[in-house]
Amino acid sequence: MxxxxxxxxxxxxxxxxxxxxxxxxxxxxxxxxxxxxxxxxxxxxxxxxxxxxxxxxxxxxxxxxxxxxxxxxxxxxxxxxxxxxxxxxxxxxxxxxxxxxxxxxxxxxxxxxxxxxxxxxxxxxxxxxxxxxxxxxxxxxxxxxxxxxxxxxxxxxxxxxxxxxxxxxxxxxxxxxxxxxxxxxxxxxxxxxxxxxxxxxxxxxxxxxxxxxxAAVSPIAVKTMKRQIYAEQLHLMPGAAIEKSRELTAQLLKHPDCREGVAAMKDKRVASFLPLSATQ
Structure with a gap:
């Protein structure tokens, strides 16, 4: 356009x-x-x-x-x-x-x-x-x-x-x-x-x-949190929010960004996070 x-x-x-x-x-x-x-x-x-x-x-x-x-x-x-x-x-x-x-x-x-x-x-x-x-x-x-x-x-x-x-x-x-x-x-x-x-x-x-x-935040973490924050404004079920967060934590613990974020914090350096891909 x-x-x-x-x-x-x-x-x-x-x-x-x-x-x-x-x-x-x-x-x-x-x-x-x-x-x-x-x-x-x-x-x-x-x-x-x-x-x-x-x-x-x-x-x-x-x-x-x-x-x-x-x-x-x-x-x-x-x-x-x-x-x-x-x-x-x-x-x-x-x-x-x-x-x-x-x-x-x-x-x-x-x-x-x-x-x-x-x-x-x-x-x-x-x-x-x-x-x-x-x-x-x-x-x-x-x-x-x-x-x-x-x-x-x-x-x-x-x-x-x-x-x-x-x-x-x-x-x-x-x-x-x-x-x-x-x-x-x-x-x-x-x-x-x-x-x-x-x-x-x-x-x-x-x-x-x-x-x-x-430069500082993980794109996959931000994407995931946006989905959590706004979807959870549409219901009054804090228990469901907790259980959903546990599921998402289990997923992102296996993502390379989590490993990189932990390593960068331990090394006291800036993390190098992956860009979002079409499959994420």
């Missing part, structure tokens, strides 16, 4: 995806969604990529849905859900769990960690996108808003489910029902963000963390 509204690059084990409509605040469109999925799927297949970083070009991360797209759907005679389903798109993260085969939650089906680098304004669907990433960092002073209460729309793309689980019910109700603008510093205090970093060189700071992660 020819890319018009995104950019990507791979360096030092990190796949960087940049939403690239800076003149419109990187506002979200069906085209951007298609390109986003295409790039993420390519990162997922590439053993050279161990960590994925998503950010925005210019001053904004993503200001939400493009207003022209909203107006199109308002005026269109086509059903919104049917019109969206007509578009052919890649399906990264699918086939792992039925609940993950939906918009944005498919991030949980990926085998690699995804870091949202919120470099500026983050609104609407962009808040949901970040919420379904694994780690979230924001630039100091970045403004975050779910916004839909002020547009006459519901909590979108699963925010009514994921936001209470990330920050608690009471703060999520406040943020969703008021649609107010929340500074990054408050979202960090609530637990939505893993850190707020200085705006100067923000992208490079996040990439440095991603490179460190890519």
């Amino acid at each position: 020819e890319l018009h509204v995104t950019q990507h690059e791979i360096k030092d084990g990190v796949g960087l995806l940049r939403l690239n409509r800076p003149e419109r605040g990187n506002s979200w469109t069906h085209r951007m969604n298609a390109e986003y999925k295409e790039i993420i799927e390519s990162f997922e297949r590439d053993p050279a990529v161990r960590v994925i970083v998503v950010t925005g070009a210019g001053r904004a991360f993503c200001v939400g849905a493009d207003f022209r797209a909203l107006e199109h759907h308002q005026d269109s005679k086509k059903d919104y859900i049917q019109a969206s389903a007509e578009l052919e798109m890649a399906t990264p993260g699918h086939g792992i769990h039925p609940e993950f085969d939906h918009e944005l939650i498919w991030h949980w089906g990926l085998s690699k960690p995804v870091i949202a680098a919120i470099n500026g304004a983050c609104a609407g669907i962009a808040v949901a996108l970040a919420a379904f990433c694994d780690l979230r960092f924001a630039a100091a002073g970045a403004k975050i808003t779910t916004s839909t209460a002020r547009l006459g729309l519901p909590a979108e793309y699963g925010l009514s489910w994921i936001l209470p689980r990330l920050i608690g019910l009471a703060p999520a109700v406040d943020i969703l029902l008021t649609g107010r603008v929340v500074p990054a510093e408050e979202m960090h205090a609530l637990g939505f963000l893993h850190g707020v970093l200085p705006r100067e060189d923000f992208e490079q700071q996040v990439l440095a963390r991603a490179r460190e992660m890519a």
Whole structure:
């Protein structure tokens, strides 16, 4: 697919995806969604990529849905859900769990960690996108808003489910029902963000963390833990989680990465872990 509204690059084990409509605040469109999925799927297949970083070009991360797209759907005679389903798109993260085969939650089906680098304004669907990433960092002073209460729309793309689980019910109700603008510093205090970093060189700071992660952790261990963490959010059975973890431990004890990790720790050196293969 020819890319018009995104950019990507791979360096030092990190796949960087940049939403690239800076003149419109990187506002979200069906085209951007298609390109986003295409790039993420390519990162997922590439053993050279161990960590994925998503950010925005210019001053904004993503200001939400493009207003022209909203107006199109308002005026269109086509059903919104049917019109969206007509578009052919890649399906990264699918086939792992039925609940993950939906918009944005498919991030949980990926085998690699995804870091949202919120470099500026983050609104609407962009808040949901970040919420379904694994780690979230924001630039100091970045403004975050779910916004839909002020547009006459519901909590979108699963925010009514994921936001209470990330920050608690009471703060999520406040943020969703008021649609107010929340500074990054408050979202960090609530637990939505893993850190707020200085705006100067923000992208490079996040990439440095991603490179460190890519170099230090076992890809097969990260893949396995992602599957554990997110699948176990869908049930209330801690005993089942313990027994599943015992099964997975038995499997990974025999994996070369475990032997290498133990040896590296004993030798006080950096481990050299294997890349993920298509068979893992």
